[in-house]
Amino acid sequence: MDTLDPGGLQKLLDVLSKRGYSLIGPTVRDGTIVYDAITTIKDLPRGWTDVQEPGMYKIKKRTDEAFFAFTVSPFSWKRFLFPPRQQLFTATKAGKSFQIETKNGPGLDTPARYALVGVRSCELQAIAIQDKVFAQGEYSDPIYRSLRERAFIVAVNCVQAGGTCFCVSMGTGPRANCAYDLVLTEILLHDGSHYFIVESGSAAGNDVLEDIPHISAQDIDRRRLDEGIEHAKGQMGRTLDTTDIKQVLMNNFEHQEWDSVAKRCLACANCTLVCPTCFCSTVEDTTDLTGYHAERWRRWDSCFTMDFAKVAGGNIRPSTRARYRQWMMHKLSYWFDQFGTAGCVGCGRCITWCPVGIDITAEAQAIREGSLTTASTDAT
Numbered sequence: 001m002d003t004l005d006p007g008g009l010q011k012l013l014d015v016l017s018k019r020g021y022s023l024i025g026p027t028v029r030d031g032t033i034v035y036d037a038i039t040t041i042k043d044l045p046r047g048w049t050d051v052q053e054p055g056m057y058k059i060k061k062r063t064d065e066a067f068f069a070f071t072v073s074p075f076s077w078k079r080f081l082f083p084p085r086q087q088l089f090t091a092t093k094a095g096k097s098f099q100i101e102t103k104n105g106p107g108l109d110t111p112a113r114y115a116l117v118g119v120r121s122c123e124l125q126a127i128a129i130q131d132k133v134f135a136q137g138e139y140s141d142p143i144y145r146s147l148r149e150r151a152f153i154v155a156v157n158c159v160q161a162g163g164t165c166f167c168v169s170m171g172t173g174p175r176a177n178c179a180y181d182l183v184l185t186e187i188l189l190h191d192g193s194h195y196f197i198v199e200s201g202s203a204a205g206n207d208v209l210e211d212i213p214h215i216s217a218q219d220i221d222r223r224r225l226d227e228g229i230e231h232a233k234g235q236m237g238r239t240l241d242t243t244d245i246k247q248v249l250m251n252n253f254e255h256q257e258w259d260s261v262a263k264r265c266l267a268c269a270n271c272t273l274v275c276p277t278c279f280c281s282t283v284e285d286t287t288d289l290t291g292y293h294a295e296r297w298r299r300w301d302s303c304f305t306m307d308f309a310k311v312a313g314g315n316i317r318p319s320t321r322a323r324y325r326q327w328m329m330h331k332l333s334y335w336f337d338q339f340g341t342a343g344c345v346g347c348g349r350c351i352t353w354c355p356v357g358i359d360i361t362a363e364a365q366a367i368r369e370g371s372l373t374t375a376s377t378d379a380t
Contacts, residue, residue, distance in 0.1 A: 002214040003221055004184075004196040009067070010041045012154070012182075013117070015211045021115035021152055024080055026073060033059055035073050035080075038117070045070060052162040052348065053237075054357030066194060068118055068186050071162035072347050076276035077123055078130060080114050081147045085299045088143075088283070093292040111146040117154045119180065121173030122165075122345040124155055126276030128179050132339050133279050152204060155180035159188075159228030163237035164348030166361055170240065172345045174232040181205035185225045197225050238348060240361040241368060242332075245342075248368050249333040253325075257366045262321035264356050269302035271350035271358075272327065277343050280308070303327050328360060 004012070013023055017039070025038040026045050033045045050059045050070040062069055091098040119127070127148075134144035158167075158174035167173030176183045182205040185197040197217055200206045272278040282301040287294045301308055303326050309317035317323050335343035344360070351359045 001217040001222065002198050002209070003217050004198050004212065004214050006041065006194070008213055009196060011212050012208070013038070013040060015208055016115040016152060019208075021113050023115050023117060025117035026068070026070070028059065031059060032057070033070050033073050035075050035077060041067065050162065052164045052352040054164065054351050054359050055354055056357070057352050064188055064192055064194070066186055066188055068156045068184070069160060071158070071160070071165055072120055072123065072349060074274055074349065074353060076274065076349065077116055077119060077127060078276050080116065081127070081151065082130060082134065082144055082279065085297060086143060088296045088298055091294040111150055113150045114147070115152040115154065119153050119155045120158055120347070121155065121176040122167040122170070122347040123276055124153070124176055124179045125172040125345045126347070129277045129339065129341065129343065129345070130279060152208070153180045155183040157183060157185040157225070157229060158232045159186065161232045161235035161237065162348060164351040165236050165346065166238035166240050166348060167346035168233050168236050169238075169242060170342060170344060170346035175229045182209065185228060187221070187224050187228065197221050238351070238359070238361045240346070240364055242342070245364065246333045246336050249329050252367050255367050255370065257363060257370065258321050258325050261324055261358060261363055262319065264358055265320050265324050266355060267304045267320045267323060268355060269304040270353045270355065272302040272304060273300065274349040274353045276347060276349070277345060278302070303330070328363065331360070332364065
């Protein structure tokens, strides 16, 4: 464990840039703090924070110059590892056949090399979940795997939480404990100054840290880190009782709360688009007017769209009730059978960016409090 001053943070960005990484980090744009290309610490949201509540998001100025004193962006990091729209291949007619060219942005042999700066603990857990989906097991996705294997992750421990955060309930934060190369903790002092505690989590992290001026952390630094983490734990704006949550939902397939939430849900798919773990996609084929050139693209899809559940015999989830139930039960019930963990990491984005403020923690609690005794398999 070591410490850096703000100048050391700039040196970190410089070192990563010189090593060929494209820097992606938080920056202020269009009234939000988003993850996008950065080059210097001047691009970071220094002195800004966010306010998040159900159906509400805004940023405001702080009284200090903290770099990472916000919670999470409306964009998740998955857009860089699992792009919203990705060309899979092109096909050009060559005689009686077609010449196929596989694509991955700049090409499968030269995928983007990202340094993701400012990744929160809940988001690390989300990346770990997507690793299971796309990069592990018998079948893996070459596009995701190529981007993920080349990524360098600079995590940030949370020392404050927001109004829709509930990572403590999900066991996913606020302290980073997996899948990072370096992790920073921003320490704010009473005199207005601040510095960073830095820890390495990989051989690549150790290698980068050697090129950055730093000093060994002292006992007081460790205490400040622990105090900051505990402060964030006490600030959680939401809680979710996860006790037997899988079976509670399975036993309440026909609970009246599904009807209640369906009356409010717009089926707009915002929750799935901002969610850092959702991975549904569809494939589109396009051709030019001559018929000599075709392209296949993969793009994000959502279980909330009407066509998503359409099959030859009809639509298996024609109602908003069925689609919301499928989404929530996938996150908090079915996912355990598929991947051995919940599909929710407690980031709160689905609550913040729902236009009508539907709260997954409140819905789960309403079902728990009015729990039925029998399960059903009716999917309509």
